[in-house]
Amino acid sequence: MENYQAILIHPDVKGGRISGNLSIKNNCIYFENEELTHQINFINLTINTGGASNRFIFFADKTNTEISIYTSDKKVLKNNLLASNKNFKSEISKSKSDLRKTLKGVLIAIALVGIFITGLYLAKDKMVEKIADQVPASWEKEAGDKLFSTLSLQYKFIKNDSLEKEFLKVAQPLLKQIEKDGFKVDLYFVKDPTINAFALPGGKVIIQTGLIENAKSWEEVMGVVSHELSHVTRRHHIRGIINNLGIFTILSAAFGDVSALAGTFLNVGGELASLSNSRDFEHEADETGWKYLVQAKINPKGLITFFETLSKEEKANEIKSKVDETIDLSFLSTHPNTKDRISALKEKLKGDKSAYIKLPDNFEKFKIELLKQKIN
Ligand SMILES: [Zn+2]
Structure with missing residues (x-):
């Protein structure tokens, strides 16, 4: 059984969130660490992306919007038990596409920063000359x-x-x-x-x-x-x-x-x-x-x-x-x-x-x- 590093958001835990492991079995998403376990049944489960620049996968509980488990480990979307479940098909494919868009955005941003810095250094000599003239x-x-x-x-x-x-x-x-x-x-x-x-x-x-x-x-x-x-x-x-x-x-x-x-x-x-x-x-x-x-x-x-x-x-x-x-x-x-x-x-x-x-x-x-x- 595969484990994914994850964080549980829960009103009862100290500070509102705690880190641990996520696993999938018996039609449930499990979160556990040394102190506690929490599970969300597939029947109540929704999957989507969120967090800073959409890079986390959230497993939320329909019956209690205050509780969710999230991970940055994209491999979870390929987990057999999830991927083979017809109910999650569209949510998983949407999440995958959101993650791809995020990645693309990050790559474009990196490329733009690179172009800017290169431009800056190319322009440096000209700027130095301009300053020297003054x-x-x-x-x-x-x-x-x-x-x-x-x-x-x-x-x-x-x-x-x-x-x-x-x-x-x-x-x-x-x-x-x-x-x-x-x-x-x-x-x-x-x-x-x-x-x-x-x-x-x-x-x-x-x-x-x-x-x-x-x-x-x-x-x-x-x-x-x-x-x-x-x-x-x-x-x-x-x-x-x-x-x-x-x-x-x-x-x-x-x-x-x-x-x-x-x-x-x-x-x-x-x-x-x-x-x-x-x-x-x-x-x-x-x-x-x-x-x-x-x-x-x-x-x-x-x-x-x-x-x-x-x-x-x-x-x-x-x-x-x-x-x-x-x-x-x-x-x-x-x-x-x-x-x-x-x-x-x-x-x-x-x-x-x-x-x-x-x-x-x-x-x-x-x-x-x-x-x-x-x-x-
Ligand atoms: Zn010389």
Whole structure:
């Protein structure tokens, strides 16, 4: 004999209901637990569904509407003694169909919630961009300056006006493109053998001597600088911070008041330093960086050849781990999958027939001069 977990509703039991087992025998529905038994004779029995979202099967007593036994175990409807009884045929088939409808409703609800959540995440990037657009550039600049003053304590800056002037002269066509997008670039050289360059929110670019030392041409250096500046113009720092806020904060900021986020940006310096660019941002910076180079008529192939040097160096020296100890905004630590990116960029080069300007042939001379510089 089969047993089904069930609950008895009865005015005489404490609290009005009690749990136990349901069984079917001798033309009766039986409820029993350690304390009591109760039975409803088939003659007085009605069967239907009910309860929260119609998921329970109720066995009620026609002679006493205050008493019923219910279970969530659908198998009870297949019980031989019940199913073979002609009197219950229509009630059982109606109950089955009610349960199916409930299940269908639940599935549709789950599907709708799934679609909504997927939509939310797909829309998240757009919302983040929208919020970032509303964040005043001054907040970003201030955060970048704050971070710079912290970082500068540990940096050995090279101050040489004529080298700076030389670099800016070569970079001029590229920097013009950045200025068109409303950003002013500040350039800093730092004496450090690590192959590294990075940009801070607002437009400060830090170039370490190791980058120049390992580059083979102006085109390569400009490729890296263009990529780094694209992180600035695409506002990746601020978008990264907003991205980390969580979907509900983002939702409320997207549909409400961005000024509510002001507090988040007040102490943003520390957060910026630990922020690493996502794969999407890297891809975006490659794309935008490439675009700037083409617009500046600087051959973008330099970005590819530099990546190739980088991937060789990474393999040979495991430079990556060394750079990871410094700030995460650095060029290397945030540039995984160098191989994938090289092939993506090579795709862009295919069919490229643009005419590029010839950059000065004084790169090697510049390199030697820069590396000679002493720090006082
Ligand atoms: Zn990057």
